[in-house]
Amino acid sequence: xxxxxxxxxxxxxxxxxxxxxxxxxxxxxxxxxxxxxxxxxxxxxxxxxxxxxxxxxxxxxxxxxxxxxxxxxxxxxxxxxxxxxxxxxxxxxxxxxxxxxxxxxxxxxxxxxxxxxxxxxxxxxxxxxxxxxxxxxxxxxxxxxxxxxxxxxxxxxxxxxxxxxxxxxxxxxxxxxxxxx
Ligand code: FES
Numbered sequence: 001x002x003x004x005x006x007x008x009x010x011x012x013x014x015x016x017x018x019x020x021x022x023x024x025x026x027x028x029x030x031x032x033x034x035x036x037x038x039x040x041x042x043x044x045x046x047x048x049x050x051x052x053x054x055x056x057x058x059x060x061x062x063x064x065x066x067x068x069x070x071x072x073x074x075x076x077x078x079x080x081x082x083x084x085x086x087x088x089x090x091x092x093x094x095x096x097x098x099x100x101x102x103x104x105x106x107x108x109x110x111x112x113x114x115x116x117x118x119x120x121x122x123x124x125x126x127x128x129x130x131x132x133x134x135x136x137x138x139x140x141x142x143x144x145x146x147x148x149x150x151x152x153x154x155x156x157x158x159x160x161x162x163x164x165x166x167x168x169x170x171x172x173x174x175x176x177x178x179x180x181x
Contacts, residue, residue: 045181063180067123077153081107090157096168110154115173121155127162
């Protein structure tokens with residue numbers, strides 16, 4: 001074999017070895033992703049940076065396969081929700097996983113303490129699970145087009161067939177980051 005041939009063979013072998021290492025490294029996260037425990041751990045909680053979310057804006061993120069509404073409410077929306085008499089609410093409970101099940105559905109109880117401007121809710125209608133439309137309906141909150149349930153600016157059911165307020169998932173706010181789950 002000539003010197004050139006030897007060098008070519010060496011380069012070929014060296015390149016193949018690097019390629020194999022690269023493929024193994026690339027495959028590992030995919031294999032790990034297929035591990036149900038790892039996938040479940042990864043989905044158990046999510047972090048959402050809301051630094052760019054402006055007053056009056058909403059975003060929807062996915063958590064454990066469910067859409068989650070995050071809305072930065074306006075002062076008017078908060079004032080409207082606070083003005084509602086408890087006796088006008090269909091569901092008297094906060095339905096807030098961060099509080100006790102018996103806590104009443106006052107407007108502050110629909111957020112975590114000190115963060116009343118943000119409302120964070122599982123976006124499935126509590127009737128049959130459709131996704132309500134925001135800033136809609138008679139109460140200025142969410143309107144579910146499937147069967148006409150209406151929710152106010154705190155996500156509390158006010159009319160239609162739904163019997164429960166939109167559910168609030170476990171979350172905490174840490175600076176600009178909301179950790180859900
Ligand atoms: S699913 Fe929303 S009103 Fe029926």
